[in-house]
């Protein structure tokens with residue numbers, strides 16, 4: 811298994827993995843499926859902003875992808891990013907999510923960022939456990955702030971501090 815920068819050749823796999831999560835899970839609070847063009851634009855915009863889009867690849871192709879982007883657009887948040895990670899259903903629980911997350915954390919730490927935030931459905935036990943295993947702490951819980959599949963969802967924020975840097979001027 812390797813983790814590397816995504817290329818346009820990975821877009822079909824990225825779209826398929828993402829759309830499975832849209833259709834069948836509350837990993838993403840959306841019912842809008844992605845398409846190749848939209849994801850190509852998303853990847854270009856992320857890259858131009860200096861943010862990573864990574865894929866994990868094994869012998870069978872792309873097993874998952876991960877990325878991060880600005881947490882909120884205001885300049886005061888510039889050292890905080892919000893990440894996402896998706897693993898193909900057939901590749902889950904084999905360490906792919908952990909590898910992608912570790913690569914994102916390393917990337918963010920090397921970029922001098924201060925905090926990584928994950929926004930997670932309170933019922934997403936796998937994601938909550940993955941984040942806890944990587945040292946993330948729950949720092950926010952917002953009941954009924956989203957809805958999908960006819961039920962209210964609770965958004966849990968988990969965050970990881972990447973360094974002990976003094977605040978920028």
Ligand SMILES: CC(C)(COP(=O)(O)OP(=O)(O)OC[C@H]1O[C@@H](n2cnc3c(N)ncnc32)[C@H](O)[C@@H]1OP(=O)(O)O)[C@@H](O)C(=O)NCCC(=O)NCCS
Pocket residue numbers: 831835837838894895896897898901902903904905906907908909928929930931934935936937939940941943
């Ligand atoms: C959440 C997700 C990214 C985890 O990735 P994964 O490759 O399946 O997880 P890993 O095999 O790397 O697991 C790493 C650790 O996470 C935890 N974990 C992962 N899946 C778990 C599960 N189903 N139940 C409990 N803990 C789990 C465990 O601590 C695990 O370590 P262990 O296997 O040594 O016990 C994956 O299930 C996924 O893509 N789900 C759908 C999309 C999603 O929910 N994305 C996150 C949105 S916030």
